[in-house]
Amino acid sequence: MKHPETIGPTAAIEPAAVVPRPHRIVEVDALRGFALCGIFLANVLVMSGLDGLGGGGGGGSAGPTASRLAARLAPAGRMALTNYLAQSVVMALVFTGYGAALYGRVGAAAVLGGTLLFYGFQLASSAWLMSRHRLGPVERLLRAVTLWGRPAPRG
Known part of the structure; x- marks a missing residue:
């Protein structure tokens, strides 16, 4: 019986045949991780009320800049x-x-x-x-x- 690595048209798969990921994709993955971390942190701040937007249990009131921003995003x-x-x-x-x-x-x-x-x-x-x-x-x-x-x- 033949060994599995010698059966079929793709007889031997060399380790060099594995294509490394381009650096650009790795950079995008790293940026995506930082972006997701920033979004998570912003959500925690909004929910806790520490952002000054008036959300969560902090009881802060929204200032004029935050109110304008909220009106533009609403x-x-x-x-x-x-x-x-x-x-x-x-x-x-x-x-x-x-x-x-x-x-x-x-x-x-x-x-x-x-x-x-x-x-x-x-x-x-x-x-x-x-x-x-x-x-x-x-x-x-x-x-x-x-x-x-x-x-x-x-x-």
Whole structure:
């Protein structure tokens, strides 16, 4: 009986055949870890009330800067599912082979700049849409499906 490493067209798999991960992916993984850590820390601060935004048990009151920031982010939060799905579709089209296939071809600064630009566009379009409608498009569809009817218009 033959040994398994000599059977079939891929008879011997050499250790050199394993392709090492490019440095760029490792850098992105490290940046993602720091970003997730920062988001977690921000959530802990907001929930504990130590951020001065008035959340959690700290009892802090929101200052004028925090109130303006919250007012700018609120429309995007009211249609979070729509924004999440839009980000997923657009970034998939930009970075995968279904679209521009830019994954691994552009640097981290270009990716960060593009995503911040797209997020700014989403904030502006969310504010515009929420000034005219009560729900975002996907939230409206979800509400219609869960209630088995059309949601009430903005009153």
